[in-house]
Amino acid sequence: MDKLNVLVVGAGIGGLTAALCLARRGHAVQILEQSAEVTTTGAGIQLSPNCTRVLHSLGLAGELAAAACMPDAIEIRYWRDARLIASAPLGHGITAKFGSPYYHIHRADLAQLLFEEVSKCCGIHCSATVDRVLDDGREVSALIGSTTYKADLLIGADGIHSTVKNTCLSDEKPRFTGNIAWRATVPASQFASLTSTTQLWWGPGKHIVYYPISRGELINCVCIVEKSGWQRESWTEKGELSELQADFSGWHESITALLASVNSESCFKWALFDRDPLPRWCTGRVSLLGDACHPTLPFMAQGAAMAIEDAAVLAACLGDRSDIAASLMRYQNLRMARTKRIQRVSRRNAYVFHMSGMVSAVRNVLAGRMLADTMDWLYGYDALRSN
DSSP states (O other), rough: OOOEEEEOOOOOOHHHHHHHHHHHOEEEEEEOOOOSSOOOOSSSEOOOOOHHHHHHHHHHHHHHHHHBOOOOOEEEEEEOOOOEEEEOOOOHHHHHHHHHHOOEHHHHHHHHHHHHTTTTTTTOOOOOOEEEEEESOOOOEEETTTTEEESEEEEEETTTOOOHHHHHHOOHHHHHHHHEEEEEEEGGGGGGGGGGGEEEEEEETTEEEEEEEEGGGGGEEEEEEOSSSOOOTTTOOOOOEEEEEEHHHHHHHHHHHHTOOOOOOOOEEEEEOOOOOOOOOOTEEEEOGGGGGGOOOOTSSSSHHHHHHHHHHHHOOOOGGGGGGHHHHHHHHHHHHHHHHHHHHHHHHHHTTTTHHHHHHHHHHHHHHHHHHHHHHHTTTOOOGOO
């Protein structure tokens, strides 16, 4: 296979994983990142077996195990009385079933271990905001001010507001979903009983999920609320703790106690945006990856996982330099149906999680089977064998 020169735009989880997958196959990779340094905002992230098998194939098994947590189970509970609606095993049980573990990790820890590996084999250029992308059929160029980077192909891993997408494929804008998300972490020492499971609580018009991260030192909390009148999309936007607590007033005392322990300086709020699946991810020597082509709402915990899967399939599809466009189209065709399904089910879950009245009672009866069925098709997928 010919060695290709590749530009990856964006140094988030998807971009770093793509760069590492490509470099492991012998390609020369340069990453263009608009921020002044490679950092990842946010807190917790869930890594299910469908993506940990990719990360393990890159030699990161030991590092992941050292930095992450592996809760024993996921439990779904009713907002008012903590009644158990459904549960499913995680931990060693899910590893035995699917061949790879289910980890909970701080996003910064994952970004750091990926960055350390990528920096050994790829070039990384920070403060590099791409203005335009040009493809003349022989090579592709990324223009950054007066500087031009050239390569055989370019991968846009630059998120839901992708410059690469807007320049080369579609300028369709994302839309507000009517949901806002709160995120916070609390010291696990205050809630020792919460470190062995992932908890998902369903209530009318809102839900909350929390789980251990940072080697069990922190509890990561994400609270989703249907709300209008506020549409700022920033993971670093501070929120008023009193508003968060008011949003969950009347919930079970376990939830109100958890939110009472949040430090007001570490309470963040952001609006959730969505976009319909794109009809096309690739054009010539340019392709998209992750949220740039299939932004995924967080109601399946699969946003990062889809980008990691993309990275493995993309790297496997690239072959001879004379057929780059066909290789990229093959990657798109292998990935599009699955990512559309994930987007669709994640969007549906926004409705399912927030049901009320009689329809929620029917949902609760069916929840266990729905959870088991979803795990089978979701976690059983093997990106390393998909092509």
